[in-house]
Amino acid sequence: MTTREGRSRTPESMLPLPPATFQILLSLVDEERHGYAIMQEVAARTEDTVRLGPGTLYGTLKRLLEAALVEEAGERADPRLGDERRRYYSITKFGLSVARAEARRLDAMVRAARRKKLIGPETA
Amino acid sequence: MSERTVTSAGPDLHVAERAYRLLLRAYPSGFRARYGCEMTLLFRDQRRAARATGIRFWLEIISDVARTAPALRAEALRAQLNPSFAMEEGRMKPMGILAILIGLVQIANATIELVGGGAALAAFPRFAVLLAIVVAVLLVVTGVALVQRSLRAPTLATVAAVAWLALVVVTRAIHPWMSIFTMLLATVFPVALLVYVWMARGRAVTH
Numbered sequence: 570m571t572t573r574e575g576r577s578r579t580p581e582s583m584l585p586l587p588p589a590t591f592q593i594l595l596s597l598v599d600e601e602r603h604g605y606a607i608m609q610e611v612a613a614r615t616e617d618t619v620r621l622g623p624g625t626l627y628g629t630l631k632r633l634l635e636a637a638l639v640e641e642a643g644e645r646a647d648p649r650l651g652d653e654r655r656r657y658y659s660i661t662k663f664g665l666s667v668a669r670a671e672a673r674r675l676d677a678m679v680r681a682a683r684r685k686k687l688i689g690p691e692t693a
Numbered sequence: 694m695s696e697r698t699v700t701s702a703g704p705d706l707h708v709a710e711r712a713y714r715l716l717l718r719a720y721p722s723g724f725r726a727r728y729g730c731e732m733t734l735l736f737r738d739q740r741r742a743a744r745a746t747g748i749r750f751w752l753e754i755i756s757d758v759a760r761t762a763p764a765l766r767a768e769a770l771r772a773q774l775n776p777s778f779a780m781e782e783g784r785m786k787p788m789g790i791l792a793i794l795i796g797l798v799q800i801a802n803a804t805i806e807l808v809g810g811g812a813a814l815a816a817f818p819r820f821a822v823l824l825a826i827v828v829a830v831l832l833v834v835t836g837v838a839l840v841q842r843s844l845r846a847p848t849l850a851t852v853a854a855v856a857w858l859a860l861v862v863v864t865r866a867i868h869p870w871m872s873i874f875t876m877l878l879a880t881v882f883p884v885a886l887l888v889y890v891w892m893a894r895g896r897a898v899t900h
Contacts, residue, residue: 604731605738622757623735624720627728628765653734 580663580670583636589629591675592619594638594660594668601642601659604630605650630658638664709740713754719762721769785846788889789839792853795882796832799825821863828856835886854883 586594596602596610608621621629633639642659646652660668682688713736717729739750803825831853838846861879 604735608735608739620753622753622761623732623739624757624761624765626735627732628724628761631724631728631765650738655734656731 580666597660603655792836799829857883
């Protein structure tokens with residue numbers, strides 16, 4: 570892919586992703602969200618083991634926007650949170666490819682750990 | 694994106710929000726202008742949540758600022774010192790479009806001259822017209838690169854501007870009666886392009 574800066578990149582060239590970056594991309598995979606909704610989704614999905622502070626969240630979003638992995642998806646109020654207008658973010662096609670590549674990388678690492686019997690077999 | 698204002702919070706949130714806005718001063722001004730309001734709104738949401746109160750909450754907030762603000766300040770500083778070209782879309786587009794238009798007009802002009810002159814055109818003027826076409830194509834490519842905010846834009850712009858200046862010299866050699874005013878006029882755009890590119894490098898705030 571060629572970015573708006575004219576640099577040719579592949580999803581693999583962006584790896585490994587910092588944990589907060591991957592968590593944010595993961596939270597945007599199924600729907601576009603505003604900052605607080607991203608924070609809540611990550612906390613709920615990780616059972617509160619990953620808690621993104623405002624600085625971490627927006628610092629990461631800034632980099633994701635610059636790298637064209639995420640894009641702005643307009644402003645509107647979230648009826649669950651009152652009438653304040655919130656800026657929504659969505660994952661781009663390239664962001665999705667990067668998230669997928671990172672998931673594959675992590676999966677390969679977990680499989681390697683399993684082969685070494687570092688962790689138990691997968692429970693379905 | 695324009696700076697927004699966060700609508701007024703209840704009186705109980707005011708003190709906390711003021712304190713948080715003070716903490717936000719640790720971030721670079723550009724980041725604050727772009728995300729400050731969203732961060733304040735998010736802070737308000739967290740405060741509204743039942744669990745987000747007390748000393749633990751504030752410790753988490755302060756720790757978050759302490760971890761992220763220095764990194765973002767360092768990033769902003771690096772971006773300022775970074776010689777790579779970070780272009781601001783709103784400012785680069787007009788120059789890009791202008792380069793494309795001038796390039797297209799020059800291609801048309803040179804083609805007419807080449808076809809109109811036909812076999813009667815002497816070798817040296819023919820070379821000048823061909824050079825003009827090359828410069829014009831270069832200008833169009835530069836314009837497209839500027840509009841697309843490509844990293845190659847500054848290099849292309851420099852090459853196009855220098856080629857244009859060379860063309861002015863060649864044209865002057867062919868037409869020694871060319872007035873000073875016309876020569877100045879012919880050099881204005883390439884010089885403006887070079888100055889513009891140089892200034893855009895200086896203004897680079899993101900990378």
